[in-house]
Amino acid sequence: MEHEITDPVGTGRSRILITGAAGQLGRALQESFADGDVIALAHADWDVTLPPPPFAEPPSLVLHAAAWTDVDGAEDDPQGAAAVNVGGTRHAAELGVPLVYYSTDYVFDGAKREPYVETDPPHPLSAYGRTKLHGEGAAGEQAWIVRSSGLFGPTGKNFVTTMLRLGRDREEVAVVDDQRSAPTYVGHLAAATRALVERPSGVWHLAAAGDCTWAEFAEAIFEEAGLPARVRRISSAELGRSAARPPYSVLRTEKGAPELPHWRDGLRECLQRLG
Template sequence: MKILVTGANGQLGREVVHQFNQNYEVIGYGKDELDISNLDRVSFILKKDCPDVIIHSAAYTAVDECETQGIKAIEINGLGAANVARAARKIGARMFYISTDYVFNGEKEIPYLENDKTNPLSMYGLSKLVGELMVQTILPNSTIIRTSWLYGHDGKNFVKTMIHFARENKKVRVVNDQVGSPTYTADLVEIINVLLEKPNGIYHVSNTGTCSWYQFAKRIYKEAGSDPELVTPCTTEEYGALAKRPKFSVMDHGGLKSKKVPLPRKWEVALQAFMKREFFK
């Protein structure tokens, strides 16, 4: 099986390439090599490489920036995904589109099902939803994977920032009224690997269990050997981020369960594994 990865230099793309290289022929393209907003370029690359599967992890993920760069967000996350889907359709490839829990508004009090109504609060969430809809419309041979609070070993993310602060014994204030499920890229990629052999559809993939960002940060400080009491809670309003975030974006794993896919491990265990690999890589 030949697999092409977009966004191969990002934290998820790098993990896909790292794991899939062990069993498949993998071709990875970073944003400098493959501009997904350019349909001609995308079509040329896909026709040349002719992959069986495309893992589309390229995205504009700066949530707050998307609020002021709305056109760019739609061009990359929406129209870019559509370009990949069109090119994939021409060569008969299957496509995996990586989406987000931010397609939901967070007003639900129980975990979101795959078929629950979407209603994003932010431009980032909207742009990813546009991508979902375009991919599903253009390419029936596609799978949508919604994930949440993603962190990995490459690039910037919440966990690496908190580890840096913990090492400096720095006091931090972290939002305590947004609840979700942290997801380790290594665990997400393991599930993608399993889903290669499963039917198309929408799947929710995150580490199991829930926490607030504040609880997450306290656990990171603890695992880093720092004092968790250095982390204090604040509200979303007090923090004052530009983009609105869902207050509750926990996702149900019904899709994985229905296809008998083993669920990812608990987020606390995944965090420990991440930090062990991060410290000794």
């Protein structure tokens, strides 16, 4: 299960391919690996539902950040989601080089109510979670399977950018208070990925330290951003989303994965980047 890669972070001999390079994690990975020889392919450059394009010089490491991430949309089109998350991952694995596959806390059902470690059996509640779990299998035995949770960053549409928009427009924002996880800053996940590729492949949990509900996270966002908006705590049932989410999906490592800073530090860094 271990790779013979002598220079995984691209200090001269490695070429690092980033898929989904325009996504929030894809952008953070480009920054973290910027000192290497990076090939950054956005959706328009390589639709991963199709076989890989020819490379004049093939990559030696693939950071596979391309994914169908619309959790509710996957309920309506599970095959479309699978084409990207399973088929796309199979195509990335076909390159035949070491691969980092990003997976999710939504592979768990949340019944455990204490942090999930790498050996806990997955049991996804949603179509998205199922496609991501099958994607783990499609990544192959030689891949690093990186499970993380609640990604946010300065680019794209995510919980932080959405709350900042709502918090500026409204006095009160309704947010679910019955789903607990560890919102993770993409810059921290990208930095941890750099450290992880020095370790053996396999399943690894890489998420922010600490945990909170989405309502608690929203309160922290308003507080750190100096917005006067209030959070009204609601249940997932009240929100009525089509996909079921785990009520508890805090991820921890039992095998010494690189540690990430606390989610509040990630939030502060993200807000600083947003100016």
